[in-house]
Structure formats: C-alpha cells, structure tokens
Amino acid sequence: MAEISTGDSKDGKKRSKKTSTKVDMTPMVDLAFLLITFFMLTTNLxxxxxxAINLPDKNDIKKEQTVDKEKTVTLILGENDRIYWYVDPKKPELNVTNFSESGIRDLLDTRKKSVDTLITIIKPMKDSKYKNLVDMMDEINIADIRKSAIVDITADEEKLVAEYKKTFNIQ
Amino acid sequence: MPKIKVPRKNISLDMTAMCDMAFLLLTFFILSTKMNVVEPVAVDIPSSTAKKEVPADSLMMISVDKEGKIYFGIDNQNQRLKLIDLVAQRVKIPLTDAEKHRFSTLESAGIPFGQLKMFLNKPGDKIMKDQPGIPADSLKNELILWVGLAKEINPMLRITVKGDRDSNFEHTKKIIDALQSLNLHHLSFVTNLETKPEVRR
Incomplete structure (x- = not known):
C-alpha cells in the first residue's frame, strides 16, 4: 500500500513533508489482468x-472409366456414422463398418496391403453427414492412399443398402 | 519464558514486477489476437489431420450451416465492393452506393438476389439475423453466379468450403456441382487440426 510519511518527529522540529514516491500498483495490476483475461478468452490461437480436394472434370465422369475393378474399394457413407463397403462392383457384397480405429482404418490398411495401388470410391448417401465425408477423406490420407474419388450414389446401391438394413435389422 | 516478539513485517508487496509481467502478457495477447470475424452463422467445423493452413489472402469462403443454408464471402473488402457492383449490374438490382458499401462490410452473406436490397437496408446487427442462404438448387442457382463473378474479379481466389459437422451431404453436393459446372476443380475443406495417429506397420 502507499505510505504517506506524516513528517511528525518527536523533537518537534518542523521538517518539510516528504511524500513517498511509491505508487500503489495494485489497481493497475488488477486492470492488466482483467484485460489479459479478456484477450485470452476472445483470441483464437x-x-x-x-x-485439399480435387474434383474430377465433369466430362470425365460421363465417360465410363475403365479401372481395374479388383483394385477398388467402394465406401458408401450411410446414416449414423456407418460405412457400407464392397469390393467387387459386379456382384457387390455389402459389409458394414464404422469410423473407429478397428473399423475403417484396419479395412483400408488390409486392403492396401493386398493391392498396391488401391483406388477408393466414396459414395455419400443423401442423408450422410458432412463430417463423415471429411473423416473419410482424412482416413484415406492417413492410410496414404493417393487415389480417391467422390462419386454420386446410384439407385442400385441405394437399394442394396436398404436391403442390407432390412436383413440385418439396422435402424 | 521470554516472549518472542514476532517482528511485524510490512505486508504490502512491491507490485511493480507483477505489473510489468501482466502488461507484457497483455501486449502479447493484443498483438497476437486476430479478432473473430462476425459471421451470420456459427459453423462447427469438423477436424482432420490436414496440415496445410488456410491461406490468409485471396480466399473465397463458402459456408454451410447446420440447416444447409449456404453463405458466400470473399476476404478482401475492396473486392467485395467490386463484386456487389458487378452483381448489381448483371442481375439488374438497383442498389445505391450506400447499399453497396454496406454489403462490402459483410464478411460473408447468405442473401438471395431478390432480398438483397431489403436486407441491406436493415439497421445494425439485424442484417446478420435470419439470412435465408443462397439458393443453389438446379432450378434457381445463384451460387454459380456468385462464384463465377467473384472469379471474374479475382481469378486467383482460392475456394474453401466450410461446412458444419452435422450438415447433410446433399448441401455440400450442391456446392460441388456448382463448382464443377464452372470448371473449377480445386477446393479445400476447412477443418480443425487433429493429431495424426501413428502409422502402424
């Protein structure tokens, strides 16, 4: 606290009043910390x-692409963070997995080990979440798969998913 | 026993050092802070392991909120002014200079052409509320026009899509379709950083 010397002395001698040069810093510190708190809370570090996403050319999509069917894995993003996937497009056998580490990451890992240049085809359903798409792209990045494409889902595939859900009684 | 006298110490501390430190931290935070831009909606973005930072300039931001409303904005205020000028010309909306200036202060906007004049005359913060979003359906697609005209003003604009985690994919699809019809094939999704898991052998 600031001290003010009174200047009174015992011997009654009058002395010139010496005011202390000490200033009470406490309110200033209070203020500084208040401002720090404000800036800390408002700043976003x-x-x-x-x-980065690269989209295919629209004209390219219309051409039926000839990819080695064995080298692809088709991932259909469903509702409630589910992934339906199949390998062979000629007779697709759906499987279901999820975004956990033992789910999609293992799947991509094992697929990548058996096929060196794996191509992933992502087909988001209409009611799948944007988050799922980003997660999926991320998993593909993590698995270090270079080739992937975001493709519209076909009516046949939607039917397959609906059937799959019916047989396994998934909501 | 003799009483031990505890010497009375002055409890007042010297606050100068503390004050110095507090102001040092304060200076740091003031200088490092980047004020949050006022946006018409709060978008909760997903996280990914993508390392590249969002570029600081020449940015075109297309946001999608939870309900799927689409908002559009470019980062440079002068270019925004040019953009609204061009939009008013092409779409033939009679906008005054004051209204155009008002538009250029908006970081991003989701207003259909039909309601542009009405929204730009709303007082204060009300302009930020209840924006209907830019129509991007196949019947009425204003997003294509926005993106096309913005690219006309600054061809260097990089396209970033900022989607809400819980928005449905169909809305993102609309944006992708609009970009593809304009022959734009590079875009990036804005995400938060997440640590990359260890690569398993």
Missing part, C-alpha cells in the same frame, strides 16, 4: 487448416 487455433488456426484453421485446409484439406
């Missing part, structure tokens, strides 16, 4: 990151 986390920088946003960008995930």
């Amino acid at each position: 986390t920088k946003k990151h960008a995930m």
Whole structure:
C-alpha cells in the first residue's frame, strides 16, 4: 500500500513533508489482468487448416472409366456414422463398418496391403453427414492412399443398402 | 519464558514486477489476437489431420450451416465492393452506393438476389439475423453466379468450403456441382487440426 510519511518527529522540529514516491500498483495490476483475461478468452490461437480436394472434370465422369475393378474399394457413407463397403462392383457384397480405429482404418490398411495401388470410391448417401465425408477423406490420407474419388450414389446401391438394413435389422 | 516478539513485517508487496509481467502478457495477447470475424452463422467445423493452413489472402469462403443454408464471402473488402457492383449490374438490382458499401462490410452473406436490397437496408446487427442462404438448387442457382463473378474479379481466389459437422451431404453436393459446372476443380475443406495417429506397420 502507499505510505504517506506524516513528517511528525518527536523533537518537534518542523521538517518539510516528504511524500513517498511509491505508487500503489495494485489497481493497475488488477486492470492488466482483467484485460489479459479478456484477450485470452476472445483470441483464437487455433488456426484453421485446409484439406485439399480435387474434383474430377465433369466430362470425365460421363465417360465410363475403365479401372481395374479388383483394385477398388467402394465406401458408401450411410446414416449414423456407418460405412457400407464392397469390393467387387459386379456382384457387390455389402459389409458394414464404422469410423473407429478397428473399423475403417484396419479395412483400408488390409486392403492396401493386398493391392498396391488401391483406388477408393466414396459414395455419400443423401442423408450422410458432412463430417463423415471429411473423416473419410482424412482416413484415406492417413492410410496414404493417393487415389480417391467422390462419386454420386446410384439407385442400385441405394437399394442394396436398404436391403442390407432390412436383413440385418439396422435402424 | 521470554516472549518472542514476532517482528511485524510490512505486508504490502512491491507490485511493480507483477505489473510489468501482466502488461507484457497483455501486449502479447493484443498483438497476437486476430479478432473473430462476425459471421451470420456459427459453423462447427469438423477436424482432420490436414496440415496445410488456410491461406490468409485471396480466399473465397463458402459456408454451410447446420440447416444447409449456404453463405458466400470473399476476404478482401475492396473486392467485395467490386463484386456487389458487378452483381448489381448483371442481375439488374438497383442498389445505391450506400447499399453497396454496406454489403462490402459483410464478411460473408447468405442473401438471395431478390432480398438483397431489403436486407441491406436493415439497421445494425439485424442484417446478420435470419439470412435465408443462397439458393443453389438446379432450378434457381445463384451460387454459380456468385462464384463465377467473384472469379471474374479475382481469378486467383482460392475456394474453401466450410461446412458444419452435422450438415447433410446433399448441401455440400450442391456446392460441388456448382463448382464443377464452372470448371473449377480445386477446393479445400476447412477443418480443425487433429493429431495424426501413428502409422502402424
């Protein structure tokens, strides 16, 4: 606290009053910390990151692409974070998995080990969430798969998923 | 026993050092802070392991909120002014200079052409509320026009899509379709950083 010397002395001698040069810093510190708190709470230090996506040319899509069917894996993004996937497009056998580490990550890992240039085809359903798409692209990045495409889902595949859900009684 | 006298110490501390430190931290936070831009909606973005940072300039941001409303914005205020100028010309909306200036202050906007004049005359913060989003359906697609005209003003604009985690894919699909019809094939999704898991052998 600030001290003010009174200047009174016992011997009654009058002395010129010496005011202390000490200033009470406490309110200033209070203020500074208040402002720090404000700026700390309003600032956003986390920088946003960008995930690059390359879209195919529209004219390319119309041409029936000839990819080695064995080398693809088709991942249909369903509702409630489910992934329906199949390998052979000629007679698709649906399987279901999820976004956990033992789910999609293992799947991509094992597929990648058996096929060196794996191509992933992502087919989001209409009611799948944007989050799922980003997660999926991310998993593909993590598995270090270079080739992937986001493709519209076909009516046949929607039917397959509906059938699959019916037989296994998934909501 | 003799009483031990505890010497009375002055409890007042010297606050100067503390004050110095507090102001040092304060300076740091003031300088490092980047004020949050006021956006018409709060978008909760997903996280990914993507490392690349969002570029600081020449940015075109297409946001999608939870309900699937689409918002559009470019980062440079001068370019926004040019953009609204061009939009008013092409779509033939009679906008005054004051209204155009008002538009250029908006970081991003989701207003259909039909309601542009009405929204730009709303006082204060009300302009931020209840924006209907930019129509991007096949029948009435204003997003294509926005993106096309923005690209006309600054061809270097990089396209970023900022979608809400829980928005449905169909809305993202609309944006992708609009970009593809404009022959734009590069875009990036804005995400938060997440640590990359260890690569298993």
